[in-house]
Amino acid sequence: MKVQIVITPHIPYGLEACMFYEQTQGVLFSSDLGAQPGINPPFSDKSLIPKILDFQEKAGFVPLGEN
DSSP, X not given: OOEEEEEOOOSSOOTTSEEEEETXXXXXXXXXXXXXOSOOXXXXXXXXXXXXXXXXXXXXXXXXXXX
């Protein structure tokens, strides 16, 4: 595995100050990957993606498309 840190300054706050790019598989991870306190057991054995997408749609926050 080969990981590259990509610096991505963001205004007005620096939460997205970096991203991680795994070069072997071509996967880009957000800085959220580094914002957890170590290795922890998963809190669910089910996919949360449908719930997250439903919430984003209802809240009007879907980070896709022109807007």
